[in-house]
Amino acid sequence: MKRNFFLSLGVALLLVSSISFSFQKDERVEIYDLRHFTHPTFTRIVVDIGTLREYSPHELPSPDRIFVDIYQAKLNPILHNKTYLVKNDYINQIRIAQRSPNTVRVVVDLDFSKVKRFQVWPAFDPFRIVIDIYPSESILETPTEKPPQPAKPTKEGYSMARQLGLGIQRIVIDPGHGGKDPGTIGKSGTMEKIIVLDICQRLKKLFDANQDLEVIMTRESDIYVPVENRTVIANQKQADLFISVHANSNPVKKRSGVETFYLNFSQDPSVIETAALENATSTKNLSEMRSILEKIAKNSKVMESKELANDIQKNLVLTLQKKYKDVKNLGYKGGPFWVLIGVETPSVLVEVSYLSNAKEETRLKSDQYRQYIAQGIYSGIKEYMNSLGKGI
Ligand SMILES: [Zn+2]
Known part of the structure; x- marks a missing residue:
């Protein structure tokens, strides 16, 4: 009897210790x-x-x-x-x-x-x-700052930046992903991070001819840059425009085309899908973004960003269609992209084509297609800048 009692006690203790062990497993x-x-x-x-x-x-x-x-x-x-x-x-x-x-x-x-x-x-x-x-x-306000000087014409007349007065002097170009984050990968192994870096380098080269403009890249090589650091770069450098460049992916392999986004909330399922992909998150987390976006909508540069997205989308499609007639115009639209949150300047995210589409993956692999894309984005930014300079 006594023996049994201790045996049961032992079993009970064993049970208690195993239960408390499972409770002690730290989920924090x-x-x-x-x-x-x-x-x-x-x-x-x-x-x-x-x-x-x-x-x-x-x-x-x-x-x-x-x-x-x-x-x-x-x-x-x-x-x-x-x-x-x-x-x-x-x-x-x-x-x-x-x-x-x-x-x-x-x-x-x-x-x-x-x-x-x-x-x-x-x-x-x-x-x-x-x-x-x-x-x-x-x-x-910094009272020591010099008052702005009126723009003076050069021998050739007013340069673009001079025409703009308070306009664009610094552009941040953001090649998506990089390093341990390859972005989306095409069927034949083409990585988004490599494609978009090349496009951004081409885009930077096009701007380099203009001495009055400074172009800053968030990354110049295949390195990992956390999403929040990209906005920090844009704000720290007091950029006037922020352009994030990506390639898209969709489970529907035949989906193809070009689209440009500015920061806004969206109910469009295909936009939510793209945003979830680019944010490296689930669509569920995007619901948190609504309250953030509602708060910033009044203060942010939504109108300017929308205009910039329109100009880039239009010029990118027109440029590509000169050579590739079947390129689809998927339009410019609002989308909840983390990388655009906190950018204190007109900012857009361009999805240059679909890596999940076999035809577009083949095109993205060619230098010529990527050069056309760079040229198209460049023309779009130029059109936006010119529109700011109107009447000056
Ligand atoms: Zn991307």
Whole structure:
């Protein structure tokens, strides 16, 4: 009897320990880094998480602060109760702490009277949460800056940039993907990252003839650049235009053609599909974007971006059809692309053709087709710039 009792106790203990073992299995993801960058027009905070987690942003007054709770997460010990001092007029500091056993909280102490807006958005592969904070215009004013000088004609008359006055001086060209992220891959192995880099290099060459324009690439070789860094490059360099170049893919192999996107929400399933592909995320995550887009719609350059998308799409199709008559014009449209969020300037994403379509993959492999694409995008940007210069 006694023996049986101990035996049962032993079994029970075994059971308890195995149950508690399964409970102890840690489902929390470890947060291993927080980075922040202060740029002339905004501050970006990136929390490196690695695996998709739910989060919720909040704001509270007196003292003014924004905080983001990240669930099912724990802090790497080196980040425990860490404080980052930020050297600008509108943010005091950033704090990160383990709020509860399953929740990590990031707090930004700031001054709401000096902040225009903020947005919190996810970036993927690996998963990160990005917090962008934009100061009010009065903070951005720099009284030491020289007043703008009126444009003077050269011997040949007004150059393009001079005609534009306050117009375009710096263009950022963004070849999609790169490094460990190949983008979409065609049936015969053609990688999007290689194709779009070549197109962007050709496009840059076309602009190089114009001395008044500076063209900056987000990558010049086959390297990985996280999506949030691409916008940082555009804003840091105070670019006037941002052009992201991609090749498309679709499970429907016969789908083909050229389309150009500006940042907006879309109900069109084919647009959502393309956005999910380019964002390296599921279509479900895109629903989060609606609230972000609603907030920024009033402030962003939607109208200019739409105009730029129209000009690029029109010229790209016209140029290609000179040689390749059957190229389909899929139009210009709004789409929820993370890479366009936070770009403080007219910005578009061009899908130059479908790598999933056998005919277009063959074309994309030829130098001539890629040169036509570069030429078409170039003509589109030029048309947009000329339209800005009208009447000056
Ligand atoms: Zn792409």
